[in-house]
Amino acid sequence: MKIAIMGAMVEEITPLLDFFGSYETIAFAKNRYYTTTYKGLELVIAYSKIGKVNASLTATTLIEKFGAEQLLFSGVAGALNPNLHVGDVLVATALTQHDLDITAFGHPHGYVPEGSVYVETDASLRALAHKVAHAQNISLQEGIIATGDQFICDGTKKEWIYKTFNADATEMEGASVAVVCDALKIPFCVFRAISDAADMDAGFSFDEFLVSSAKESAQFIIAMLDEL
Numbered sequence: 176m177k178i179a180i181m182g183a184m185v186e187e188i189t190p191l192l193d194f195f196g197s198y199e200t201i202a203f204a205k206n207r208y209y210t211t212t213y214k215g216l217e218l219v220i221a222y223s224k225i226g227k228v229n230a231s232l233t234a235t236t237l238i239e240k241f242g243a244e245q246l247l248f249s250g251v252a253g254a255l256n257p258n259l260h261v262g263d264v265l266v267a268t269a270l271t272q273h274d275l276d277i278t279a280f281g282h283p284h285g286y287v288p289e290g291s292v293y294v295e296t297d298a299s300l301r302a303l304a305h306k307v308a309h310a311q312n313i314s315l316q317e318g319i320i321a322t323g324d325q326f327i328c329d330g331t332k333k334e335w336i337y338k339t340f341n342a343d344a345t346e347m348e349g350a351s352v353a354v355v356c357d358a359l360k361i362p363f364c365v366f367r368a369i370s371d372a373a374d375m376d377a378g379f380s381f382d383e384f385l386v387s388s389a390k391e392s393a394q395f396i397i398a399m400l401d402e403l
C-alpha cells in the first residue's frame with residue numbers, strides 16, 4: 176500500500192521526516208517529494224507550499240506521478256468553533272472553499288456548477304482515526320474545515336465563515352486536497368491541530384504554536400500508520 180502524507184508548510188512535515196530518519200528526495204515541479212518505507216508501507220511525503228493552487232498541484236502529483244493509493248494531510252489550522260483550542264487535533268468530516276463565490280448568479284457560497292459545497296473525507300479513515308485516538312487515549316475532535324486563500328486574522332471574517340459554512344476550523348489547503356482526491360477516487364483524510372483562533376491575535380498565536388501544533392498532528396498521523 177502506498178500512502179501519501181502531505182502538509183503545506185515545511186514545519187508540518189519536518190516532524191515526519193525526522194521520525195522516519197532516512198528517505199529519498201525527488202525534485203519535481205519546483206518542489207521536493209520524499210519517499211521512504213515504514214512497517215511494510217510505502218510512503219511519499221511532501222509539503223505543497225501555502226494555498227489552494229499549490230495544494231492542488233501537490234495532491235495531484237502525489238497520486239498521478241507517485242501512485243499514492245491513500246492520502247493523509249497533516250497540519251495546523253485556525254479555530255472557528257469556540258470549543259476548539261490551541262493543540263486540539265481535529266479530523267475533518269468534510270471540507271469547503273469559503274472564498275469560492277459566484278453568489279451573483281444565485282448559487283450558495285462555496286458552490287460552482289458540477290461541484291458541491293462540501294466534499295466528505297473517507298469514512299473508514301475517519302473511523303480508524305477514532306479507533307487510534309481511543310486506543311492511545313488521545314482526544315480527537317471532528318468537524319468541518321473551511322479552506323480559502325487567506326490567513327484569517329479578523330473576528331468579523333472568522334464569524335462569517337463559521338456561520339456561513341457551519342465550519343469548525345479554517346486553513347488554506349484542505350478543500351483542494353478533497354476536490355483532487357474525490358475526482359481521482361483516492362481515499363483521503365485531513366488532520367489539523369489548532370494553532371490559533373483566526374482572530375486579531377492569530378498571527379502571534381500561529382508564530383508561537385505552529386511548530387508544537389504541527390508536531391501534534393504529525394504524531395497522530397504516525398499513530399495512524401501503525402494501524403493502516
Ligand SMILES: Nc1ncnc2c(CN3C[C@H](CCSCCOCCO)[C@@H](O)C3)c[nH]c12
Pocket residue numbers: 183184224225226250251252253254325326327328345346347348370371372373374377381
Ligand atoms: N488563521 C488561519 N487562517 C488560515 N489558515 C491557517 C492555518 C493553516 N495553514 C498555515 C499557513 C498560514 C498562512 S502563512 C503563515 C506565515 O508564513 C510565514 C512565512 O512568512 C497556511 O498554510 C495555512 C493556521 N491558522 C490559520
